[in-house]
Amino acid sequence: MPKFESSWTRKTLYFSKSETADLADGATAASIAGAAFPDPVVSKIISMVGGTIALLAHRAVKQGKGLAFTVYGLPPFPQTPPIPSFHDRKW
DSSP states (O other): OOEEEEOSSEEEEEOOHHHHHHHHHHHHHHHHHHTTOSSHHHHHHHHHHHHHHHHHHHHHHHTTOEEEEEEEOOTTSOSSOOEEEEEOOOO
């Protein structure tokens, strides 16, 4: 299960190495399935988001790391889009 850390101005979701590998496979499948969606705008959005997450997750797995997403901002609304990063945390 992904780990979640929260502070006043930052929220981070950490995926372990095995979860990152599963995320890579799932995001790849989602981007392929998104191409079959009937609405052309929605299919492009699903394919682009799935492909981007798959690319990041595959790169993290290749480097032997986990994937993390961080959002910065003051409550109740985040001020940034999710910022991806790789991590070496052990748990």
